[in-house]
Amino acid sequence: MYSDLLNALPEVLGLSNFLAVIIGVIAGIVVGAMPGLSATMAISVLVPFTFGLEPLVALGLMAGIYNGAMYGGAIPAVLLRIPGTPAAVATTFDGYPMAQKGEGGYALQVAVVSSAVGGIASAFALMLLAPPLSKVTLLFGPSEVFWVAVFGLASIIFLLGGNPIKGLISACFGVFVSVIGSDPIFGTDRYTSGQLELLDGISIVILLVGLYALPPVIDLLETPLKTDGVNSSKLGTEPIWKTLPRMGRFWKTWLRSSFIGIWIGILPGAGGSMAAFMSYNEARRASRTPETWGEGEPEGVAASETANNADTASALIPALTLGIPGTAVAAVAAVMLGGLLVHGLQPGPMLFRENPDVVFGFMWQFLFGAILLILLGGSLATNSFARLLNLPRPLLGSVIIVLMLIGVYSIHGRMFDVYLMLGFGAIGWVMDKLKFPLPPVVLGLILGGFAEENLRLALRIGRGDWTVLFANTTSLVLVALTVAVVVGPMVKRRLAKRDLRTKET
């Protein structure tokens, strides 16, 4: 099998195939950086055009876009506290404070290097371990996936600190949003008021743009004369080879976060945002100076960005071997499956045997896409995007609003989504003012739907018997982890006899 891997290499290095990856990465960064545009959307726009392209050119573009977008989302997250993609939410925690301190350039460099590290690790996992890792996916049936979702929700509410009650309320709101649409089992309408547009549920991108992009923009417009923002002189941009040695100390975080990202990537459902949150939490717990986190700790950016790129290629492991996208919400892998199908590449165990050239070529392209990030991402972000911040504030605010509207409209090409986004924007603004954390809303929407669907499937399998949820080792391990996440901080708080620092998110 590994000889197939090497045989596929020369083809990938051909001019048009390699150029496709380069163009893909650049396009991905741009798309990821714009609030409202996501990799999923860029790839689904691309799919119809790929009918006429050579398979590896088409797949190279997709691999590039996927890698690029996962990093691109960090750019507005750092500079404006607006995550460009759902997976970049955790990047705002420390990235934005860094930018405020005049270290925005360094934050972006940390982000790009960490993204590349995560992407490279993930590509290797895909290339070398796809068949064995796909066996792991098989362990996760409905009851296990339910516990993964519960664990994810518990960790975001209780580990991120702050006020757990407010976190819980935020998460409940997210879970409520996940309930809108058709019932996952019976297909009956829930809270749709007869709108067909709501039947498929509310797209995470619409919620994200509304909640996260609108409030900062309103702030921008509210205070047109505020000048304490970032300008390029304060970006603190040094050439990347000078800053690289300073990043050496992140190696542990890189390793841990890559592992978390890869692991979450192969699990059904969770996806990049959960990977980023988990690795941020773990990195903070392992840090000697947890109190600096949330106030501009570069390691936080490293943790989040490593993990959200480390889940890219690994999400393709179940996609290629089993036909199920690892990240069903971000749906990138699902769209990519479409791109593969277009070229007659049907996922399954036979795929690796029948089309080794294309499949392994695709994997190489993922690796090259990740490496290219450092070369293309660093300069593009700091030289072009960061300049945006020099615009007068009202102008910058308007540019972002226009991008948001275009992005949200173009998801399905309907105004309904735009109104919905504006509604979430209003809610987000109020929540922001009342200091309700926003990340639990995002995870609540992502994981709430999963928890519900899989709980109900599991109970159907058990024919109504609740013990089916605790029937095997995988489930029990997940239950134990969830309990640890909920009880752990409380115990710690008691023992330390002092309150944990509250942190705004």
Added chain:
Amino acid sequence: MSNFMHKAVLTGAAIMLAGAAWAEYPEKPIEVIVGYSAGGGTDVMARTAAPFIEKYLGDGASVVVKNMPGASGQIGITEAAHADADGYTLGTFNLPGMMARTIDREAEYDTESFTYLANVVNDPNVIVTRKGSGLDSIDKLIEEATANPGAVTVGMSSLGGDDHFMLIKLQELTGAEFTIVPFKGSAPARTALMGGHVAMGILNISEVAEFQEELNLLGVATEERSEFAPDLPTFKEQGVDLVNGSMRGFVAPAGLPEEVEAKLVEAFAQLEADPEFIEAMNATANPVEVVTGAEFKALTQELHDLAQGVWETSPWN
């Protein structure tokens, strides 16, 4: 009098217009509305078929695919049903799903809303079990489900689809009882089966063709064996009269000018004899079975009645 003249002139103009349309159809691009996103099974069918339809329509005809995803295809098909009946807007049509939606939801279309052009794909159902589960023949499966009603869990994609109707037919034929576990789509159902989380799966043959070594295939619900798995016996051969599948085709709004309809149906009818087309469709997991015009309509009506009957005895929501 003037009213009469007015009508006569209008009618004359309409006839001339219809004539002109026929003489030159298609004189502008034909739009095919696909109710699913790009890259999905139905989309791939439409895009694979498009160049062949262009070829058989001749005269530099051009077919453009437009995706209008949402509500399991309902948004797209509603749009197609309400489009101008001039032959420049067609839609993809999925059976039994599109008909089932008229029963389990409110739909702004029914069987009479369309001009039926051609069904192009028939992807028959198969029943699969996990390797090593012991349930390695349809007889053993039925025996188990009869002896322990509800003990056999069946993974399938959503309720009210072809998989679901297949199971209902099986239950009615044999009196066995199964527990339905409806996943979102076939791939998660197949994965849950491979992981041993459900005992049996109802899928379509294109979805298991790549997994023949990982699963026990018990049979295929066709009249004759499928070329996707020539060694797999039909259920009929095994004494269970089960024929069912998922169908995908093309419709236009009702009231298409006859000449336009004839020209389109003729173009679609030629697809089945085109080896290049068959090959392209097989490569994208679309087993071809072309049924045109009135026969397609009859087929739709039949599936509608089946779904209606099922709904009345055992509604699924």
